[in-house]
Amino acid sequence: SEKEKKWMEGVIKEEQITRYLENGRDFIDDEEIWEKLRKNQNPDKQRIREIIQKSLEIETLEPDETAALLNVKDPELWQEIFDAAAKIKKKVYDSRIVTFAPLYCSNLCVNNCVYCGFRRENTVIKRRRLTLEEVRREAEVLAGEIGHKRLIAVYGEHPTTDAKYIADTIRTIYEVKVKTKNGYGQIRRVNVNAAPMSIEELEMLRDVGIGTYQVFQETYHHETYKKLHPEGTIKSHYQWRLYCHHRALEAGVDDVALGVLFGLYDWRFEVMGLLYHARNLEKFFGIGPHTISFPRLEPAANTPFAQESKYKVSDEDFKKLIAVIRLSVPYTGMILTAREPAHLRDEILSMGIVTQTDASTKIGIGAYSDRYTEQEAERQQFLLGDTRSLDELIRELAKMGYITSFCTAGYRCGRTGKHIMTLLKTGREAVFCKLNAVLTFREWLDDFASEETKIAGEQVIQKEIEEIKERVPAEVFSKLMEYYRRIQNGERDLYF
Ligand code: SAM
Numbered sequence: 001s002e003k004e005k006k007w008m009e010g011v012i013k014e015e016q017i018t019r020y021l022e023n024g025r026d027f028i029d030d031e032e033i034w035e036k037l038r039k040n041q042n043p044d045k046q047r048i049r050e051i052i053q054k055s056l057e058i059e060t061l062e063p064d065e066t067a068a069l070l071n072v073k074d075p076e077l078w079q080e081i082f083d084a085a086a087k088i089k090k091k092v093y094d095s096r097i098v099t100f101a102p103l104y105c106s107n108l109c110v111n112n113c114v115y116c117g118f119r120r121e122n123t124v125i126k127r128r129r130l131t132l133e134e135v136r137r138e139a140e141v142l143a144g145e146i147g148h149k150r151l152i153a154v155y156g157e158h159p160t161t162d163a164k165y166i167a168d169t170i171r172t173i174y175e176v177k178v179k180t181k182n183g184y185g186q187i188r189r190v191n192v193n194a195a196p197m198s199i200e201e202l203e204m205l206r207d208v209g210i211g212t213y214q215v216f217q218e219t220y221h222h223e224t225y226k227k228l229h230p231e232g233t234i235k236s237h238y239q240w241r242l243y244c245h246h247r248a249l250e251a252g253v254d255d256v257a258l259g260v261l262f263g264l265y266d267w268r269f270e271v272m273g274l275l276y277h278a279r280n281l282e283k284f285f286g287i288g289p290h291t292i293s294f295p296r297l298e299p300a301a302n303t304p305f306a307q308e309s310k311y312k313v314s315d316e317d318f319k320k321l322i323a324v325i326r327l328s329v330p331y332t333g334m335i336l337t338a339r340e341p342a343h344l345r346d347e348i349l350s351m352g353i354v355t356q357t358d359a360s361t362k363i364g365i366g367a368y369s370d371r372y373t374e375q376e377a378e379r380q381q382f383l384l385g386d387t388r389s390l391d392e393l394i395r396e397l398a399k400m401g402y403i404t405s406f407c408t409a410g411y412r413c414g415r416t417g418k419h420i421m422t423l424l425k426t427g428r429e430a431v432f433c434k435l436n437a438v439l440t441f442r443e444w445l446d447d448f449a450s451e452e453t454k455i456a457g458e459q460v461i462q463k464e465i466e467e468i469k470e471r472v473p474a475e476v477f478s479k480l481m482e483y484y485r486r487i488q489n490g491e492r493d494l495y496f
């Protein structure tokens with residue numbers, strides 16, 4: 001409609017991009033990336049080992065170094081890369097995994113991304129925007145029945161789901177408080193995956209307490225980007241998207257998240273793009289991405305491109321790219337999603353490289369409170385590979401020796417942005433996290449765990465408590481145990 005068109009014309013603020021350009025160009029030079037990948041072919045063992053050493057010291061790699069890792073052929077050397085990736089994760093994040101759930105608030109969208117079920121031309125999709133009352137009901141199921149403490153709220157791009165609507169939904173979610181078996185359930189961190197916004201709009205989200213602002217570039221390759229995001233749509237503006245995290249940081253949103261939709265273009269090129277992006281953020285703001293996501297293209301209703309793309313990434317390459325991202329940006333959180341099938345997700349989680357994953361995932365609009373048990377393509381952006389419950393996933397993780405953390409303290413004590421970067425790089429955040437993981441896992445076990453999961457969970461929590469005892473001063477340990485007992489008696493939300 002005319003109204004929609006007018007709105008679209010006002011979205012992009014060119015002046016909020018130009019200040020970051022150098023000689024009118026952005027920081028992704030397609031030719032330069034290919035040149036680096038060519039120049040660093042057949043790297044020798046010694047060089048790769050030196051690069052691994054640098055990553056182990058939690059230093060961001062240079063583009064030439066990442067390019068060398070991406071060119072490794074020798075399977076034994078790959079094993080060394082996988083081992084180092086696990087060591088880095090352990091050093092920075094210890095043995096915890098953070099879980100969350102996506103909450104799709106709307107699938108109305110003005111864009112036409114060829115790979116996405118929500119693209120405007122796709123007439124088979126049932127379109128809906130949740131009312132605030134419906135958002136509240138979704139959050140009540142997530143917080144009161146499943147036991148999530150973190151959500152990522154997801155939105156299409158549309159005038160009816162602008163920054164004001166997004167801010168209202170975040171506020172609504174934070175207001176939810178549901179009585180549980182032994183205490184109460186609450187969402188304590190709302191991250192957002194939405195379209196690029198202006199600084200002023202991002203300030204609105206900062207003011208309602210947004211957690212992380214997540215936007216995936218989809219592909220860093222300019223020409224491919226242009227092909228997959230048809231002209232005339234807002235999303236076709238590559239640089240408006242590329243610099244949205246810069247604008248968020250300018251707006252005072254402390255945590256920003258990057259990602260690529262793997263399967264749109266060459267995966268090695270895209271890993272290089274992520275590295276350049278992280279380095280550019282570090283250059284301007286002194287901090288890099290809070291997390292990096294690496295979704296792979298999944299089938300979607302009436303969306304042939306999702307099946308036909310010639311750049312689909314195999315499982316073997318997928319594991320490699322995850323390890324190279326870990327080594328390239330060693331301090332970053334890494335998110336593996338329920339797009340992946342259960343067996344592969346378990347395999348990747350057991351490699352000990354990623355830090356976050358979702359569970360009890362439903363991506364149909366309104367699907368949590370509607371209690372849909374089957375996936376329904378017409379309501380979804382794409383089809384999920386793994387719909388296991390949070391209870392099942394936590395049990396699997398416990399068997400692998402991981403503690404599930406529901407900690408959201410970092411954000412609420414100001415351990416974000418620059419401050420957290422220092423803590424992460426020095427391994428100090430791992431200790432805070434370990435304490436808070438124990439406390440929040442105790443809450444979850446008491447409120448939501450099945451008997452079977454409780455058994456596996458108790459073993460992990462005891463092991464963690466013993467490790468903590470060895471690592472922290474006696475007064476910290478006794479405070480931990482005091483909090484622990486208070487939680488067992490029904491208090492909630494005690495943290496370091
Ligand atoms: N509309 C916003 C945008 O495009 O930034 C919000 C996010 S969209 C609902 C979330 C992400 O889903 C996209 O950034 C894209 O990477 C991913 N996505 C889209 N189509 C997909 C597909 N067929 N399979 C897997 N992921 C997909």
Ligand code: SF4
Nearest residue numbers: 109111113116118119
């Ligand atoms: Fe809309 Fe985002 Fe899907 Fe593109 S990826 S069609 S912008 S919902």
